Amino acid sequence: MAFTKKVTLKSSDGELFIIDRAVALQSRTIQYVLEDTNPVDAIIPVPAVDARTLSKVLEYCKKHLIDLNTDFEDYSKWDKDFVDAEVWMLYDLIMAADYLHIPPLIDLICDKIASMFKGQTPDKIREIFNIDNDFSKEEEEDFKKKSGWAFK
Amino acid sequence: MTYIPEVIMVDILSRLPVKSLLRFRCVCKAWCTLISRPQFVETHLHDLAVDLELHLGISNKRTATVLDSCNGLLCVIDCFYGFYSLKPPQKLILWNPSTRQCNHIPCPSFVGYQNCMYSFFYDPDSDDYKINGIDIFTLKTNEWRTVEETHSSVIRYWSATYFNGNLHWLAFRYGEDERSSMVAFSIREEKFQEMELPSQRAVFGLRVLGGCLCVDGLYTNDKWVMEEYGIKESWKRLMAFPYRVGDGSSWKLPRVLRFLENGVLLVLHDWKLVLCDSKNNTWKIITSYCSSAPYEREVGLYIQTLVSPYGSGDRLTGNQ
Numbered sequence: 001m002a003f004t005k006k007v008t009l010k011s012s013d014g015e016l017f018i019i020d021r022a023v024a025l026q027s028r029t030i031q032y033v034l035e036d037t038n039p040v041d042a043i044i045p046v047p048a049v050d051a052r053t054l055s056k057v058l059e060y061c062k063k064h065l066i067d068l069n070t071d072f073e074d075y076s077k078w079d080k081d082f083v084d085a086e087v088w089m090l091y092d093l094i095m096a097a098d099y100l101h102i103p104p105l106i107d108l109i110c111d112k113i114a115s116m117f118k119g120q121t122p123d124k125i126r127e128i129f130n131i132d133n134d135f136s137k138e139e140e141e142d143f144k145k146k147s148g149w150a151f152k
Numbered sequence: 153m154t155y156i157p158e159v160i161m162v163d164i165l166s167r168l169p170v171k172s173l174l175r176f177r178c179v180c181k182a183w184c185t186l187i188s189r190p191q192f193v194e195t196h197l198h199d200l201a202v203d204l205e206l207h208l209g210i211s212n213k214r215t216a217t218v219l220d221s222c223n224g225l226l227c228v229i230d231c232f233y234g235f236y237s238l239k240p241p242q243k244l245i246l247w248n249p250s251t252r253q254c255n256h257i258p259c260p261s262f263v264g265y266q267n268c269m270y271s272f273f274y275d276p277d278s279d280d281y282k283i284n285g286i287d288i289f290t291l292k293t294n295e296w297r298t299v300e301e302t303h304s305s306v307i308r309y310w311s312a313t314y315f316n317g318n319l320h321w322l323a324f325r326y327g328e329d330e331r332s333s334m335v336a337f338s339i340r341e342e343k344f345q346e347m348e349l350p351s352q353r354a355v356f357g358l359r360v361l362g363g364c365l366c367v368d369g370l371y372t373n374d375k376w377v378m379e380e381y382g383i384k385e386s387w388k389r390l391m392a393f394p395y396r397v398g399d400g401s402s403w404k405l406p407r408v409l410r411f412l413e414n415g416v417l418l419v420l421h422d423w424k425l426v427l428c429d430s431k432n433n434t435w436k437i438i439t440s441y442c443s444s445a446p447y448e449r450e451v452g453l454y455i456q457t458l459v460s461p462y463g464s465g466d467r468l469t470g471n472q
Contacts, residue, residue, distance in 0.1 A: 091154065098160055106163065114167035122179045129154045134181050143178040147251075150174035
């Protein structure tokens with residue numbers, strides 16, 4: 001049976017994306033589905049990712065199809081612009097990249113988030129991730145006393 | 153709380169410098185547990201890039217000497233150490249400059265005189281950090297033990313090189329068959345053995361490069377690597393050294409610190425760090441450092457880590 005050249009993905013909110021098989025293969029999750037079932041003209045559901053996020057992920061996958069005419073610096077410039085986004089968008093993207101299993105995209109976003117974290121205070125981190133502070137005032141003071149230099 | 157899979161959180165946090173991590177331990181208890189966990193300390197250790205310049209921050213009136221470094225822990229003594237050492241040190245310190253933790257270790261008798269030898273290294277067999285001289289110090293038990301010396305060659309350089317479960321020193325064999333040799337000490341069996349060097353000529357700078365033991369010729373520009381560990385015949389001369397010296401200071405020997413990717417070497421020469429591309433025969437100076445001392449200072453590789461100088465990961469909030 002011949003491999004189909006096109007693959008159709010269906011986002012969690014029901015939108016259909018018809019893309020080249022080569023683009024879809026950058027996701028290991030989809031690669032496994034294709035290898036297992038090899039569906040002809042079938043629709044592959046992507047229940048964990050909504051249309052807005054999926055289109056962004058596919059934009060990345062298209063760009064990163066190996067193209068010998070693009071040099072390395074073009075890629076890094078493009079990648080930098082790609083992750084220049086709001087925190088919630090990066091969050092959606094990394095969850096999608098994790099679900100679809102696209103290691104270079106996970107790597108790119110982790111790098112971006114880490115660079116946003118670097119100079120932040122614990123308060124700011126809690127705010128970004130909506131985390132409750134479960135330390136008492138005394139415990140928090142204790143941290144500052146013992147490694148105060150890290151808070152300056 | 154916004155849900156993030158732990159494996160991704162670890163991936164993000166392991167890219168951060170130690171200073172940020174120390175701060176983020178107080179974000180919440182879950183983060184604190186994650187960052188303090190030995191597996192995380194190890195992941196972080198493997199992920200961080202190598203920082204080349206080492207600035208010793210010890211505010212000590214006495215001179216401090218870094219004996220050795222391993223996985224971001226420095227083994228420091230509080231005196232000048234080497235061929236001119238006159239008085240023995242009082243302190244031996246394991247120091248992680250990133251977390252600012254110090255572990256003061258009782259000084260053994262052998263440290264402090266020129267003919268002693270030492271090495272500070274991580275022993276993967278016992279998952280422990282050890283300091284080795286004629287005696288062995290293990291971080292897990294915090295104790296020294298004595299080892300019997302059974303080799304006939306005389307060890308000539310005081311720093312040892314750890315590789316493949318053994319410590320190695322350059323040595324000299326006296327008698328009829330006089331020549332340079334190498335003494336190896338097996339950590340697991342605690343036994344000495346002697347190994348052959350590539351040539352009878354003087355060599356120096358024993359170290360591990362690109363997963364092999366490597367030495368430099370003392371009066372030549374040779375670089376030798378032992379391709380198969382322990383096999384004398386596998387000593388192989390490396391390609392011609394590409395770095396040309398044009399400023400009249402050619403008596404100073406360039407020393408290769410690291411093999412980087414694609415045939416690029418990181419070289420120390422004449423107080424400069426130089427990147428040499430052995431394929432294209434080009435080089436570039438990264439940085440110079442000046443030294444007021446008459447002898448060339450050692451430059452070591454140092455990385456930022458959370459590894460604890462106390463031998464366990466749970467004392468991150470220990471002595472500062």
